[in-house]
Amino acid sequence: MRYIITILTLLQTINSFGQRINNDLIQPFQILYAENTKNKLGQTVKSLDRISIDDVLTIENGGTLSLVHYTGFPIEIDKDTTLVIKGLQNLLVPPEEKQKKKNQIRKLVEPSIEHLFISKAIEGRKHKLQITGSCMDCHFDLEIIYPPRFTAQTLNYSGDICIKWRPTDSKTYKVEVLNTPKILAKTYSTTENELTIETNLIAGQNGIKNLILIISDSLSRVNYGPIKFKEFSKVGLEYPYPCDIKKATYALMAGLYLELSPRNYFDEAEKYFILATKLSDKQFYKDMLDNFKRRRAR
Numbered sequence: 001m002r003y004i005i006t007i008l009t010l011l012q013t014i015n016s017f018g019q020r021i022n023n024d025l026i027q028p029f030q031i032l033y034a035e036n037t038k039n040k041l042g043q044t045v046k047s048l049d050r051i052s053i054d055d056v057l058t059i060e061n062g063g064t065l066s067l068v069h070y071t072g073f074p075i076e077i078d079k080d081t082t083l084v085i086k087g088l089q090n091l092l093v094p095p096e097e098k099q100k101k102k103n104q105i106r107k108l109v110e111p112s113i114e115h116l117f118i119s120k121a122i123e124g125r126k127h128k129l130q131i132t133g134s135c136m137d138c139h140f141d142l143e144i145i146y147p148p149r150f151t152a153q154t155l156n157y158s159g160d161i162c163i164k165w166r167p168t169d170s171k172t173y174k175v176e177v178l179n180t181p182k183i184l185a186k187t188y189s190t191t192e193n194e195l196t197i198e199t200n201l202i203a204g205q206n207g208i209k210n211l212i213l214i215i216s217d218s219l220s221r222v223n224y225g226p227i228k229f230k231e232f233s234k235v236g237l238e239y240p241y242p243c244d245i246k247k248a249t250y251a252l253m254a255g256l257y258l259e260l261s262p263r264n265y266f267d268e269a270e271k272y273f274i275l276a277t278k279l280s281d282k283q284f285y286k287d288m289l290d291n292f293k294r295r296r297a298r
Helices: 002-026 085-092 095-102 113-117 248-259 266-279 283-295
Strands: 029-038 056-069 074-077 081-084 144-146 155-157 161-165 173-178 184-190 194-197 210-217 223-231
Touching: 029 085, 029 113, 029 248, 056 085, 056 248, 074 248, 081 085, 113 248, 113 283, 161 210, 161 223, 173 194, 184 194, 248 266, 248 283, 266 283
Parallel strands: 155 223
Antiparallel strands: 029 056, 056 074, 056 081, 144 161, 161 194, 173 184, 173 210, 210 223
């Protein structure tokens, strides 16, 4: 009998994991914040609502909408418009990629935006972004902390690349930029744990839009890379993590990414929660900052 129960439990676990992936395709978006926004049934949508692939959202009367794709990609719209969810999903995951993605094992779980609404202190081990058996950045000493990396896919850029990594005891860092796996385009030296790379000086030389970065400390004791950067090319979508974040939703998600990371990045996370309140005067973002402070007893 014990073995039967064990098998049933295992089957339920497998089914649960499979259902989660299917739900991503059925309900690919979740509402972070909405104001004056209704679904195709005329119902007002609200924070944490899951949005069906067949739904159509209407923003009216000067409303605004922030929603997050299951991959962690955030979208903020602050104008009256009609949003066809299936079309938005096809922008993020083109139909020709869907079957391939369905057959892949996802290395990272979706970011839980429910976490942002927790308003009491969290004790013990905090939530992680990754599932057992994989890691977000295996070389933690130079872990990338910006731009956010919710998935294990190639990082994107739009315009210049602004990258930050976890500081070490080293006083200088070296960043090598390659425009092919074997051709070094430029080497940077910096005393800070961040760097701005003017991509037009590198990628534009031969029309190359994909870059590879390798980061090491001054003594080359710690090395991280290669990190692949691909120019953001989703027509009709705004890249959320440029050098200067423009919208509160994107700052909030950058803060969530750092808060949920395995390392203690609470100080850095708090900067983005505060930035969100500066980019928007909506009470929602002030509440999210207050929740963060209560969760982390700050």
